[in-house]
Amino acid sequence: MPSLCLDPPAPSRLDRLDQRWRPGLEELLAAGMAAGADLVEIFVERNDQLSVLAEQERITSVSPVMGCGAGIRVFKGNCDGFAATNDLSGPALMTALEQALGMLGLCRNTSASGWQGLAALRDYGSGKEQWLKVCPTVPDSAERLREATAALERHGRHLQARQASYARDWQEVLVAASDGTFARDLRLHQTTGLTLLAADGDHRATISRRDGRADDPHFLAGWPVEDVAVSACRSAGTMLYADVVKAGDYPVVLANRFGGVIFHEACGHLLETTQVERGSTPFADNIGQTIAHPAVTAIDEGLSSNSFGSMAMDDEGMAPQRTVLIQDGVLQRFLSDRAGEMRTGHPRTGSGRRQNHGFPAASRMRNTFIAPGPHKPEELVGSIDHGLYCKQMGGGSVGPTGQFNFAVEEAYWIENGCLREDKPVKGATLIGDAVTVLPRISMCADDNALAAGFCGSVSGSVYVTVGQPHIKVDRITVGGR
Amino acid sequence: MTEDASRMGIATWDLGITCGNDTSVQVDRGEPKQRKARQSTAAMVRVWNGEGLVGITSTNDLSSPGLTSALAGAQQASAFGDAQSPPRLSPQARDPLTPLHQPRRPTLPMQTLLERLLDAERQVLNSHPAISTVPYNGLAQARRERLYINSAGALRRQSTTSATLWLYPRAEEAGRKPRSAGAVRLATGVDALDLEGCIAEATERTISHLDYAPIDTGVYTVCFSPEAFLDLLWAFGSMVNAQAVLDGVSLSQRSSLGTQVASPLLTVADDARHPGHVAAPEFDGEGTPTRRLPLIEGGRLRHFLHSEGTARAFADGSVATGHANLGAKVTLSPQWLDVEGQRGDSSLSCESGSGVVLIDSLSALHAGVKASQGSFSLPFDGWLLSGGERRSIEAATVAGDIRSTLQHIVACEGNPQCTPSGRSPHVWVEGLTITGEA
Numbered sequence: 072m073p074s075l076c077l078d079p080p081a082p083s084r085l086d087r088l089d090q091r092w093r094p095g096l097e098e099l100l101a102a103g104m105a106a107g108a109d110l111v112e113i114f115v116e117r118n119d120q121l122s123v124l125a126e127q128e129r130i131t132s133v134s135p136v137m138g139c140g141a142g143i144r145v146f147k148g149n150c151d152g153f154a155a156t157n158d159l160s161g162p163a164l165m166t167a168l169e170q171a172l173g174m175l176g177l178c179r180n181t182s183a184s185g186w187q188g189l190a191a192l193r194d195y196g197s198g199k200e201q202w203l204k205v206c207p208t209v210p211d212s213a214e215r216l217r218e219a220t221a222a223l224e225r226h227g228r229h230l231q232a233r234q235a236s237y238a239r240d241w242q243e244v245l246v247a248a249s250d251g252t253f254a255r256d257l258r259l260h261q262t263t264g265l266t267l268l269a270a271d272g273d274h275r276a277t278i279s280r281r282d283g284r285a286d287d288p289h290f291l292a293g294w295p296v297e298d299v300a301v302s303a304c305r306s307a308g309t310m311l312y313a314d315v316v317k318a319g320d321y322p323v324v325l326a327n328r329f330g331g332v333i334f335h336e337a338c339g340h341l342l343e344t345t346q347v348e349r350g351s352t353p354f355a356d357n358i359g360q361t362i363a364h365p366a367v368t369a370i371d372e373g374l375s376s377n378s379f380g381s382m383a384m385d386d387e388g389m390a391p392q393r394t395v396l397i398q399d400g401v402l403q404r405f406l407s408d409r410a411g412e413m414r415t416g417h418p419r420t421g422s423g424r425r426q427n428h429g430f431p432a433a434s435r436m437r438n439t440f441i442a443p444g445p446h447k448p449e450e451l452v453g454s455i456d457h458g459l460y461c462k463q464m465g466g467g468s469v470g471p472t473g474q475f476n477f478a479v480e481e482a483y484w485i486e487n488g489c490l491r492e493d494k495p496v497k498g499a500t501l502i503g504d505a506v507t508v509l510p511r512i513s514m515c516a517d518d519n520a521l522a523a524g525f526c527g528s529v530s531g532s533v534y535v536t537v538g539q540p541h542i543k544v545d546r547i548t549v550g551g552r
Numbered sequence: 553m554t555e556d557a558s559r560m561g562i563a564t565w566d567l568g569i570t571c572g573n574d575t576s577v578q579v580d581r582g583e584p585k586q587r588k589a590r591q592s593t594a595a596m597v598r599v600w601n602g603e604g605l606v607g608i609t610s611t612n613d614l615s616s617p618g619l620t621s622a623l624a625g626a627q628q629a630s631a632f633g634d635a636q637s638p639p640r641l642s643p644q645a646r647d648p649l650t651p652l653h654q655p656r657r658p659t660l661p662m663q664t665l666l667e668r669l670l671d672a673e674r675q676v677l678n679s680h681p682a683i684s685t686v687p688y689n690g691l692a693q694a695r696r697e698r699l700y701i702n703s704a705g706a707l708r709r710q711s712t713t714s715a716t717l718w719l720y721p722r723a724e725e726a727g728r729k730p731r732s733a734g735a736v737r738l739a740t741g742v743d744a745l746d747l748e749g750c751i752a753e754a755t756e757r758t759i760s761h762l763d764y765a766p767i768d769t770g771v772y773t774v775c776f777s778p779e780a781f782l783d784l785l786w787a788f789g790s791m792v793n794a795q796a797v798l799d800g801v802s803l804s805q806r807s808s809l810g811t812q813v814a815s816p817l818l819t820v821a822d823d824a825r826h827p828g829h830v831a832a833p834e835f836d837g838e839g840t841p842t843r844r845l846p847l848i849e850g851g852r853l854r855h856f857l858h859s860e861g862t863a864r865a866f867a868d869g870s871v872a873t874g875h876a877n878l879g880a881k882v883t884l885s886p887q888w889l890d891v892e893g894q895r896g897d898s899s900l901s902c903e904s905g906s907g908v909v910l911i912d913s914l915s916a917l918h919a920g921v922k923a924s925q926g927s928f929s930l931p932f933d934g935w936l937l938s939g940g941e942r943r944s945i946e947a948a949t950v951a952g953d954i955r956s957t958l959q960h961i962v963a964c965e966g967n968p969q970c971t972p973s974g975r976s977p978h979v980w981v982e983g984l985t986i987t988g989e990a
Binding site: 089124126129131132133134135136137138140150151152154156157158167169173174175209213231267270275276277315318319321349352353399410431465466467468470471472473474476477478497499502503504550551 | 580583584586587588590591609612629632636646656722728730731859881916919920925926947949951971986989
C-alpha cells in the first residue's frame with residue numbers, strides 16, 4: 072500500500088486549503104484511478120458561520136459554528152459512489168476513498184495508475200483572504216439588529232413581536248478531480264431578516280423581509296434598515312385587517328423581485344438534469360420546442376456581481392456560465408453538472424452545487440430570472456378586469472409530477488384595470504403545473520429585479536437568486552377560502 | 553474538557569455531541585444509481601461566564617484542540633449572552649434515566665441494501681403498466697451516538713440505529729397528467745423494515761390517483777389521514793410551545809391552559825418514548841429525560857412543552873418536559889405526537905362517505921402555514937368520496953384556520969396508526985374550503 076503524504080502533520084480545521092494539499096490529493100486521486108475508477112473527485116471545505124438574533128430590544132442568540140470536511144465521489148460507468156467525512160486526516164480521507172470505491176465494487180491496489188496529476192491550481196480565492204476579518208463583529212451586528220427592531224417599533228402599530236437576524240457563512244473550498252481539475256475559492260454569503268407579528272384582537276399578520284448578498288463583507292453596513300422597517304410595517308398595517316382571498320381561477324400580475332419564485336418552482340427545477348435523469352420532467356425531449364409563451368425568455372447564470380447565487384466556480388471546480396434556458400418561449404438548454412452530463416448528455420453549465428461536503432453535487436439553479444419585456448407594469452394591471460396583484464411572495468415547492476405551488480404573502484384585487492390598494496387579501500396559494508402555466512405568462516414588464524433566497528433539493532440547501540419583471544399570468548388557480 | 557474549562561476559569565458548562573454513520577442507496581430502473589456514506593460529528597458547547605451569561609459555539613471537530621477551541625469560542629460569545637433570561641443547567645439532567653432498550657441492529661453491507669432496493673423497485677414497476685419509474689427512492693441506514701455532559705456531573709449517552717425506505721413511483725397514462733404518490737417506512741434496522749407494506753402502499757396510492765378528476769371549489773367535510781393530520785399538528789406546534797408563548801408568537805397564552813382549544817373529541821399527547829417511535833431519544837438537548845406529556849385532553853389544553861428556562865419563567869410549578877434543543881437560545885419542539893380521538897359522528901366513514909374529501913397527504917407546509925396567524929392554505933393529494941368510492945382529485949388546496957379546524961373536528965375514525973412523526977386515527981373536520989384547479 073502506498074503511504075499517504077498527508078500524515079504527519081494532519082491538517083486541522085484551521086489550516087488554509089491551498090497548494091499544500093496537492094500531494095495528498097494527488098495520492099488519493101491516483102489510488103482511485105488505479106483501482107479502476109473512471110473519475111474521482113474530492114471536495115474539501117472549511118467554514119466559519121455566525122448567526123445573531125435580536126428580539127425586541129434584546130440580543131437573544133449569538134451562535135458561531137465552525138466546521139470542516141471532505142466529500143469523495145467516484146464514478147464508474149453510469150454509477151457513482153460518494154463518501155463524506157468530517158475528519159481531514161490522511162488516513163480518514165483514504166478510508167473514505169476506499170469506502171466510495173467499495174460501493175462500486177472497486178478495490179484499492181498497488182498498481183500504478185498512469186494518472187497524469189492535477190493541473191495548476193486555479194485560485195479564485197486570491198484577493199478574498201481578508202473577507203472574514205473585515206466582516207461585522209458580533210458587537211457591530213448586534214448593534215445593527217437593535218437598530219432594526221427599534222425601527223420596527225417606531226414605524227409599526229399593534230406589534231406583538233419584532234425580530235431582526237443576521238447570518239454570515241464563510242466557506243473555503245478546494246476541488247480536485249482526476250480530470251486534472253484543481254481549484255480553490257473563498258465564498259461569503261450574508262443575510263439579514265426582519266420579521267414582525269402584528270395583532271389586534273383576532274386579526275393577526277406576520278410580515279417578513281429578507282435580503283442577502285454574496286462576496287460583500289460590508290453588506291450589513293449597507294443594509295437599509297429604516298427603509299426595510301418602513302416597508303414591513305406598512306405591509307403589516309395593511310395585511311392585519313385584510314380579507315382572506317376568495318378561492319378561484321384568476322388572471323394575476325406577479326410583482327418583480329421575489330415573484331420570480333414562480334419560474335423557479337414551476338419551471339426552473341424541471342430544467343435541471345437531475346430531473347431528466349429521474350424521468351420526472353415533462354420537458355426532457357423538448358429542446359428546440361416551444362414550451363412557454365413567446366413573451367418568455369428565461370436565464371440562469373452565476374456571474375452577476377454580488378448576487379446570492381453567483382460564484383467564481385461551481386462545487387465541481389467549473390467556472391459558471393450564463394445559460395439561456397428559454398428564448399422567446401423555446402427551450403434552449405438544461406442546467407447540468409458532471410453526473411448530469413454523464414447520464415443525460417447535456418453539457419455541464421457550471422451548475423454543480425451542494426450545501427456542503429456531506430452532499431454530492433447536483434445540477435442546481437443559481438441566479439434565475441425571466442428577462443424584461445417591453446411593457447410597463449401599469450399596462451399589465453390595466454389589461455385585467457378582475458384579478459389578483461401578488462405583491463409579496465412566500466416560499467413554494469414543486470412535486471415529482473411538475474405540480475407546483477407557492478404562497479402569496481401580500482396581495483390586492485385588480486378591478487377594471489385598476490390596482491385596488493384598498494382591497495388587500497391574504498391566505499392565497501397559487502397552484503398549477505409548468506406545462507399549463509408557462510404558455511399563460513403573456514406579458515412581461517421592463518422592471519426586472521432580483522431577490523435572494525434559499526433553495527432546498529437533492530444536494531441540500533443552496534443560495535440562489537430569483538427574479539423577474541412584473542409578469543402577467545392569464546389564468547391560474549388561487550387557493551383560498 | 554473539565555481541565556480545559558478549569559484552566560480557562562469556566563465553572564459552568566455543558567456539551568452535547570452527536571456522531572453519525574449513514575449509508576444509503578438509490579436505484580434507477582433496475583440499475584444502481586447512487587451510493588452514499590457519511591460519517592459526521594457535531595458538538596455544541598455552552599459556557600456560563602462570571603455574570604451568569606451564556607455563550608455557545610458549535611463545531612464538528614471533536615479532537616481535543618477542536619473542543620478546546622470551541623470552549624474558548626463559547627467563552628467569548630458569553631459576553632453577548634441574553635441578560636434577561638439566561639438558561640441554566642437543567643436540574644433534571646442528573647435524574648435517573650429509564651433506558652428505552654431499543655434494539656440496535658447491525659449495519660448491512662451496501663450491496664445488500666442495493667439488492668433489496670432493486671427488488672422493491674422491480675416489484676413497484678411490475679405492479680402496473682402506467683408506472684414506468686420510481687423517481688424518488690432510497691434505502692438508508694444510520695447509527696447515531698448522542699452524548700450530553702455538564703460541569704455538574706451529568707452524563708447521558710445513547711446509541712440508536714435506524715433504517716428508512718422510501719418509494720415514490722410516477723405513473724402516466726396516454727393523454728393524461730403524470731401522477732405520483734408514495735410511502736415511507738422507518739424501523740430500527742433494514743431487516744426490520746416492512747418492505748412489502750411499503751411497496752404495496754406506494755403502488756396502491758399511486759394507482760389510486762391515475763383516475764382523477766377536478767373538484768369543484770367549495771366548502772367540504774374533510775377526513776385527514778393520520779399522516780396529514782399529524783403534519784398539520786406539527787406545523788402548528790407553537791400552540792403548545794412555552795418558548796413561543798413567552799416570545800408572543802404562539803396562538804396560545806399562559807392563560808390558555810385549561811381552555812377548550814379543540815373539539816372534546818380530541819386528545820393529544822407528546823410521547824417520545826412510545827414503542828412506535830423509532831430511534832426515540834431518552835433525553836433532550838439539555839439532558840432532561842423524555843417522557844409522555846398530555847397536551848390536549850378532551851379538547852382542553854393541559855400542558856406546554858417546557859425547557860429548563862421556560863419552566864422557570866412560567867413560575868407556576870412547571871418543569872422541563874424533555875423537548876429542548878440545545879442552543880444560544882434554547883428552542884422547543886414536539887418529539888412524537890400521539891393522537892387519540894373519540895369516535896364522534898359515527899355516520900362519517902372512509903368506507904361509505906359521499907361528497908366528502910379524504911386528504912391523503914399535505915404538501916408545502918413550509919410555505920402554506922402561518923403558524924403565528926393560525927392560517928393554512930396547502931396543496932394536497934386526496935380523493936373525493938362518493939358512496940364510499942374514491943376518485944382522485946386532480947389538483948387542489950385546502951385552507952382554513954387551525955383554531956377553527958380543531959374546534960370543528962366531528963369524528964375520529966379507526967385505530968390510531970403509527971407514522972414516523974406520531975400516531976393518529978383518521979380525523980374528520982367539517983367546513984374546510986377546498987379549491988380545485990380548473
